[in-house]
Amino acid sequence: MAHASDGRSLEFRLPDLGEGLTEAEIVRWLVEVGDVVAVDQPVVEVETAKAMVEVPCPYGGVVTARFGEEGTELPVGAPLVTVAVGEVDGAGDAAADGPARGTGAGGGTGAAESPPAGQAPAAQKKAEGSGNVLVGYGTSEAPARRRRVRPDRPAATGVSGRANGRVRGAGPVDGPVPVISPLVRRLARQNDLDLRELTGSGPDGLILRADVEYALRAAAAQGVRTADQEAGAIRMPDAASASSGAFSSTSAAPHADGTRVPLKGVRGAVADKLSRSRREIPDATCWVDADATELMRARTAMNASGGPRISLVALLARICTAALARFPELNSTVDTEAREIVRLDRVHLGFAAQTDRGLVVPVVRDAHARDAEGLTAEFARLTEAARAGRLTPGDLTGGTFTLNNYGVFGVDGSTPIINHPEAAMLGVGRIVPKPWVHEGELAVRQVVQLSLTFDHRVCDGGTAGGFLRYVADCVEQPAVLLRTL
Incomplete structure (x- = not known):
């Protein structure tokens, strides 16, 4: 010591x-x-x-x-x-x-x-x-x-005061219910628990999830039942299920088949964010097939010249930042309270990454200021951290536009859900050999489907189509990107 x-x-x-x-x-x-x-x-x-x-x-x-x-x-x-x-x-x-x-x-x-x-x-x-x-x-x-x-x-x-948590009948708390987390409110609502009848153990009486779980365990142990429970609408979990955190309202059949998986942690956060995106953003999607043969050749030539290898996603990210410079409407967010579109000066590029803990979207800061080599290094760092579970909240927040390479899952197309509060997401399918008319003749080319899901409040189809067409032109002819840098 x-x-x-x-x-x-x-x-x-x-x-x-x-x-x-x-x-x-x-x-x-x-x-x-x-x-x-x-x-x-x-x-x-x-x-x-x-x-x-x-x-x-x-x-x-x-x-x-x-x-x-x-x-x-x-x-x-x-x-x-x-x-x-x-x-x-x-x-x-x-x-x-x-x-x-x-x-x-x-x-x-x-x-x-x-x-x-x-x-x-x-x-x-x-x-x-x-x-x-x-x-x-x-x-x-x-x-x-x-x-x-x-x-x-x-x-x-770390859960001081849980023993003081009260269940129905213990007397309500005066004033607003001191709860910040929507997860706590949902847990209480699913189990018909009145938060006003709990004493929070957090700072200044803040009600925590532990307080709700304790109240539910106490109610189960004491046989306390609410009026809804007596009517058979809600079944209070027993002490074993309460201690494991498996709290949810049951279906009409008291012993329905199937397994219940709580929406919590990363899965719960993803569910909440996607639901909010669908509720608040009037999105639309456009897509186009592009011949990626020249882009793949350009990457091969870059990697054959020595030095750090350049990843395909880094080249796509470089194309994205160039396209956003031409169509800044898509690098924005909507302030619903002020009824204003906020166009952002910097591009913080998110990219979807599948991990053992679920889908996460790490963010490459100032992607517009990085070259292909720098983007490759940052994508590699964040991907490794995501797989190891070492991403910080700072690595996962603040994105302004998202690149979703779902082609790694072997699919051609998708209509992505926008990562709220961003205004758009570019989806990239798998690149596969397909018959294609090239220079007037039928040939086998490397073809990819690109899709853009955008917030229709920030722009109309002409802007979205222009953005996607520019991206496709850069994929088909990388020299287009060089001319516009």
Whole structure:
């Protein structure tokens, strides 16, 4: 164990993970209580609805407490770890000599010590942290002293106060229901649970998914039934199904065949986003077949000249950015409240990637400023991170246009759903030998189907058709791209 001298304990909280994500599940702790951590060293791996994220701690020192067991869901702003910062000497006794802490199930802490009254400015500066940003959060100093945890509340597990959650009959909460996550609202609605009758365990009484699940388990164990349940419309899950998180309303047949798969995690996030796109965006699709023979030859020649190999998707991305420069209407978004079309100056190009966890859309930042070699390298980096589950929320947000190469699945065409809130998506089918009229004669050529799904609010068919025709011309004659750069 390391010993922290002339230091103090700082509390690091779960940071803002971006794009409306309000909670994350602890997948794996990367440190133990008593470990020495460096500034910006990852301390925990969490899973959001977007990605698996390793969360770095901005403080260096000795870990004096962890909050939350693996599998626990925490809201943004909940404590993750406390770190005794200051000079580290030896490998001995910080766990014993550091600030007092409790011994809850999650290794939680009772109270963090106030900084010594006479602490030197140099020591204070060391305790300020790195100031680095994960996604939209900075390093800030935690309060010098935190309230001690009541022994009857499992705060150290990251779901403090769940025991105080109430079910029907316990009395409503005054004022608006403190819930941020739509997933929590849907879970309660599917199980006919009134959120006003729960006491949230999150910051400022925020109701978490753990609170809803606890209430459902308690209702099942106590035999509590709502009026709808008594009418046979809804069956409350038993304790075993409640603990596994398999909550959903049942069909009319009480023992219907089939397997129920909860829409949560990446699958749930994809479902929500696609549903929103269909609800809000009046989309239309146009498509064209193109002769990709010359593009394939050009790529072969580029890769034969030495240097890093150029991927086909990088060439298609380069064509996309050139087309968006000519048709900027498609690199935009719609502000529905202001009733304005916002045309964007930079192209952040998303691309669909299928992983074991589901479909994700990593984003290549400033794709318009990258050449084919740079695009190839960035596509490779993001694809590898996606397959390994290492994409950050920052890698998955902020796209302005999406390239969907569904040809890798062996299909010729598709009508993609726009990645909300973008305005368009280019789909690329497989490139296969087909009979084609070339220079007045029938020949076997490498043919690809291109499709463009676009938001009809931002442009009409003429603009969309012009964009797609330009892309097809570049595919058929790569020299067209060179003339317009």
